[in-house]
Amino acid sequence: MIGNLYMLTAIGITQIYGVAGVVNFAHGSVYMAGAYIGWMAITWLHWPLVPVILLVLAGSALLGLALERLAVRPFARAGSTILLLTTIAAGLIIDNAAQVIWGPQTQALPNPLPQWHIRLGAGTVSLLDLFILACGVGTALLLHLFLYRSRAGWAVRATAQDRDAALQMGIDVNRVNRYSFALSGAFAGLSGLLVGLYFSNIYPTMGASATLKGTTAALLGGLGNVPGAILGAYVLGIAETFSVEWLGSSYRNLVAVLLLIAVLLFRPNGLLSGRRALNPEPTAGTFIPHGRPLRFPRWLIPASAVLAAALPLFVANPYALQVLAIGWVFALMAVSLNLISGTTGQISLGHAGFVTLGAYATAILTSRLGLPFSVSLLVSPVVAAVIGVLLCYPALRLRGQYLAIATLGLGEAISLIALNWDSVTQGPLGISGIQPAAFFGYEIWSAAGVYWLDLAALLACVWAVYRLSRSHLGRALRAVREDEVAARAFGIGLARYKSIAFGVSAFFAAVAGVLLAHSYSYIAPDTFTFALSIQVLTMIILGGRDNVGGAVIGAVILIVLPETIRFLGEYRYILYGLLLIGMLRFRPYGLLNSTT
Amino acid sequence: MTAVLRLENVNTFYGAVQAHFDLCLDIYPGEITCLLGGNASGKSTAMKVIFGLVRPRSGRVLLAGEDATQWGTPRRVAWGLRSVPEARRLFPFMTVRENLLLGAYLRKDRRQVAEDLERLLDLFPRVGERLNQAAGTLSGGEQQMVAMARALLGKPRVLCMDEPTMGLSPLWVDRVLELVQTINRQGTTVFMVEQNARAALQIAHRGYVLRHGVVTLSGTAAELLDNPLVENAYLGGKAI
Numbered sequence: 001m002i003g004n005l006y007m008l009t010a011i012g013i014t015q016i017y018g019v020a021g022v023v024n025f026a027h028g029s030v031y032m033a034g035a036y037i038g039w040m041a042i043t044w045l046h047w048p049l050v051p052v053i054l055l056v057l058a059g060s061a062l063l064g065l066a067l068e069r070l071a072v073r074p075f076a077r078a079g080s081t082i083l084l085l086t087t088i089a090a091g092l093i094i095d096n097a098a099q100v101i102w103g104p105q106t107q108a109l110p111n112p113l114p115q116w117h118i119r120l121g122a123g124t125v126s127l128l129d130l131f132i133l134a135c136g137v138g139t140a141l142l143l144h145l146f147l148y149r150s151r152a153g154w155a156v157r158a159t160a161q162d163r164d165a166a167l168q169m170g171i172d173v174n175r176v177n178r179y180s181f182a183l184s185g186a187f188a189g190l191s192g193l194l195v196g197l198y199f200s201n202i203y204p205t206m207g208a209s210a211t212l213k214g215t216t217a218a219l220l221g222g223l224g225n226v227p228g229a230i231l232g233a234y235v236l237g238i239a240e241t242f243s244v245e246w247l248g249s250s251y252r253n254l255v256a257v258l259l260l261i262a263v264l265l266f267r268p269n270g271l272l273s274g275r276r277a278l279n280p281e282p283t284a285g286t287f288i289p290h291g292r293p294l295r296f297p298r299w300l301i302p303a304s305a306v307l308a309a310a311l312p313l314f315v316a317n318p319y320a321l322q323v324l325a326i327g328w329v330f331a332l333m334a335v336s337l338n339l340i341s342g343t344t345g346q347i348s349l350g351h352a353g354f355v356t357l358g359a360y361a362t363a364i365l366t367s368r369l370g371l372p373f374s375v376s377l378l379v380s381p382v383v384a385a386v387i388g389v390l391l392c393y394p395a396l397r398l399r400g401q402y403l404a405i406a407t408l409g410l411g412e413a414i415s416l417i418a419l420n421w422d423s424v425t426q427g428p429l430g431i432s433g434i435q436p437a438a439f440f441g442y443e444i445w446s447a448a449g450v451y452w453l454d455l456a457a458l459l460a461c462v463w464a465v466y467r468l469s470r471s472h473l474g475r476a477l478r479a480v481r482e483d484e485v486a487a488r489a490f491g492i493g494l495a496r497y498k499s500i501a502f503g504v505s506a507f508f509a510a511v512a513g514v515l516l517a518h519s520y521s522y523i524a525p526d527t528f529t530f531a532l533s534i535q536v537l538t539m540i541i542l543g544g545r546d547n548v549g550g551a552v553i554g555a556v557i558l559i560v561l562p563e564t565i566r567f568l569g570e571y572r573y574i575l576y577g578l579l580l581i582g583m584l585r586f587r588p589y590g591l592l593n594s595t596t
Numbered sequence: 597m598t599a600v601l602r603l604e605n606v607n608t609f610y611g612a613v614q615a616h617f618d619l620c621l622d623i624y625p626g627e628i629t630c631l632l633g634g635n636a637s638g639k640s641t642a643m644k645v646i647f648g649l650v651r652p653r654s655g656r657v658l659l660a661g662e663d664a665t666q667w668g669t670p671r672r673v674a675w676g677l678r679s680v681p682e683a684r685r686l687f688p689f690m691t692v693r694e695n696l697l698l699g700a701y702l703r704k705d706r707r708q709v710a711e712d713l714e715r716l717l718d719l720f721p722r723v724g725e726r727l728n729q730a731a732g733t734l735s736g737g738e739q740q741m742v743a744m745a746r747a748l749l750g751k752p753r754v755l756c757m758d759e760p761t762m763g764l765s766p767l768w769v770d771r772v773l774e775l776v777q778t779i780n781r782q783g784t785t786v787f788m789v790e791q792n793a794r795a796a797l798q799i800a801h802r803g804y805v806l807r808h809g810v811v812t813l814s815g816t817a818a819e820l821l822d823n824p825l826v827e828n829a830y831l832g833g834k835a836i
């Protein structure tokens with residue numbers, strides 16, 4: 001049954017991939033919106049099911065069209081990794097708009113179908129189950145007929161296989177793109193509604209797991225392969241059902257994520273790949289367009305560091321200092337991510353995973369083992385970096401979208417492991433009562449103290465990254481970014497350098513995690529989420545590629561702005577999403593870089 | 597006689613690199629026109645400009661005298677351009693039959709298409725034997741035949757071919773060029789990019805020689821065949 005539900009999502013994702021060449025990460029958001037449209041029609045308008053479904057299909061198809069127009073078409077020539085980012089940003093906007101419109105709480109979704117059941121062997125089957133089955137099989141069948149029997153379907157397949165050749169047949173590929181987004185939007189909305197009916201409730205963040213499951217199923221079947229997606233959905237559904245039975249329901253998502261990572265590592269072209277060879281990804285080492293850092297006078301950096309350090313002497317308002325301190329911690333994350341994404345040119349959507357590792361490491365070391373903070377500040381990041389590199393190492397040979405999805409999966413896996421490993425992490429309860437930062441017995445309580453600590457960590461990180469980027473190692477990392485093939489030809493061991501970049505980056509991200517854990521005094525598996533990874537990525541895109549100063553300024557802007565302009569606070573993530581799309585559209589090389 | 601397809605002072609750029617310098621081409625109805633040139637001289641780019649896949653920075657593309665520079669690719673195809681692209685570009689996961697019928701994507705006369713397909717298969721017997729095979733699994737020569745048949749099924753006003761003999765054995769080269777001649781005799785205007793200069797000029801009416809994006813020689817095929825410069829540039833012993 002679960003397999004049926006995933007099937008609709010997976011087909012939609014695979015369909016879009018085939019035509020537009022992008023894994024559509026806003027798919028889950030359309031799915032959520034479809035569920036809400038259905039919910040409004042059922043609970044407010046009291047419509048019967050059939051018109052509700054038609055409304056959901058139409059509404060989510062429109063949303064799919066809007067998505068194509070605003071987040072995909074302007075970037076058609078920018079490459080698949082940029083498209084992945086813009087769809088993620090669009091998803092962020094839709095999800096948070098839904099929170100603003102419908103509220104963050106879970107809504108009950110009553111089932112308008114009669115409540116009768118059929119006995120079938122050991123279990124029972126409800127009318128709803130049959131209905132979902134019919135919808136799943138029906139749409140798959142219709143889609144198959146459409147693709148293989150209709151003229152428009154042929155155009156879709158031709159476009160998916162060779163876009164330029166399709167143009168030369170006279171096929172209007174922009175129109176095919178629009179059809180596909182509308183169609184897959186309709187699928188997404190319908191499956192959102194069905195899932196909502198199945199579990200009897202809906203909530204604004206329900207799309208995230210749908211995207212994840214849909215992508216997993218689509219990858220299992222081989223991206224772009226519709227029958228494969230159907231198979232992948234059933235494989236995923238069955239794997240989940242068994243693991244829930246054996247291990248408990250909290251393992252549901254973990255299994256999906258592990259399956260996702262496994263398929264990326266071992267069969268990136270899907271389970272059926274023996275029969276159907278897929279084109280390799282183009283060498284998209286660099287996903288942020290090239291730019292050159294703007295020149296500033298040499299004294300500016302030490303001067304601004306001194307100014308920042310002196311600030312607490314003049315500013316008495318502790319709230320302002322707290323905000324800035326958080327800004328420094330995020331700058332730390334941004335500078336560390338910049339090492340992966342800016343300098344080495346590898347996309348990472350799992351930065352929050354490293355932060356989580358650092359936070360949990362210090363929570364366990366200081367609360368359980370009684371290590372002092374000053375020791376943990378060094379030990380925890382080392383632990384996190386080692387674990388992080390071990391986890392990421394197998395994924396480092398992937399490129400482009402595949403690497404992006406793998407890092408996303410790893411980030412999720414880390415927080416899901418924290419959720420499920422009760423004996424060590426206390427599971428969903430999280431770890432509370434973490435001591436504040438302290439050196440040699442002196443606890444740092446005051447806002448100014450925390451401020452200086454965070455600033456010092458940031459400056460240390462900036463200094464280290466600066467030294468590193470000037471060294472031979474830094475040049476090797478840039479060589480990896482510019483041309484993987486050439487770098488390999490010059491004897492640069494790609495895996496080794498990439499893992500060094502990930503390791504150093506994980507170290508500093510974990511320092512950020514340590515600092516935050518001790519200042520929040522409480523952490524849980526969902527303290528540092530995927531949204532954080534995107535937030536940090538937005539910061540470095542704002543600042544500019546391979547530009548340390550830019551990363552710091554990007555972070556400070558994105559943290560301080562929503563805090564100072566109150567009105568923006570509620571719309572914070574919408575702002576991030578808009579900024580991400582806007583920057584990629586109009587100034588992809590960043591605020592502090594210029595074009596070459 | 598007015599040209600059915602004309603490029604007028606076309607300047608094309610890839611970033612900062614200029615691929616065409618004031619390129620002018622005239623293709624006359626009923627003729628075979630060939631564009632000769634060495635590697636990277638800008639031949640395929642000219643094809644892309646004709647189809648609107650690359651937009652020139654300046655200059656015009658005229659279709660039967662009408663300015664088509666701003667037209668999108670589908671509109672140009674609807675006008676009657678058809679292409680046999682460089683390296684064939686069949687849809688690899690679709691069957692040969694589906695590939696052929698996609699060539700007639702814009703035609704509304706379904707029944708007539710079916711008849712034309714039958715007639716075409718007389719011209720391409722090998723294609724007829726493989727209608728249900730996935731196009732990606734055909735041999736290079738067979739793919740070339742399918743690509744030509746696909747373009748012809750669209751009833752082209754001008755058939756544009758980019759190196760139809762690339763990668764074929766001498767036997768297949770002759771076979772393909774013979775087919776081009778047959779197609780032309782049946783009334784189709786042909787524009788052909790070629791590196792097999794002598795063989796191409798032997799069936800062509802008119803030729804242009806492109807070098808680093810500049811037309812260095814042009815004239816009737818007979819003139820070019822006699823021109824010692826062409827001889828030196830392309831026909832010297834090793835090219836054949």
Ligand SMILES: Nc1ncnc2c1ncn2[C@@H]1O[C@H](COP(=O)(O)OP(=O)(O)OP(=O)(O)O)[C@@H](O)[C@H]1O
Binds near residue numbers: 633635
């Ligand atoms: N998409 C592109 N981006 C950048 N430069 C390009 C692109 N396509 C072609 N070029 C450059 O434009 C020039 C002309 O290329 P073109 O493909 O037109 O050559 P050609 O005459 O068809 O060569 P060949 O006989 O080898 O096919 C070459 O220097 C090529 O590198």
Ligand SMILES: [Mg+2]
Binds near residue numbers: 639640641682
């Ligand atoms: Mg060429």
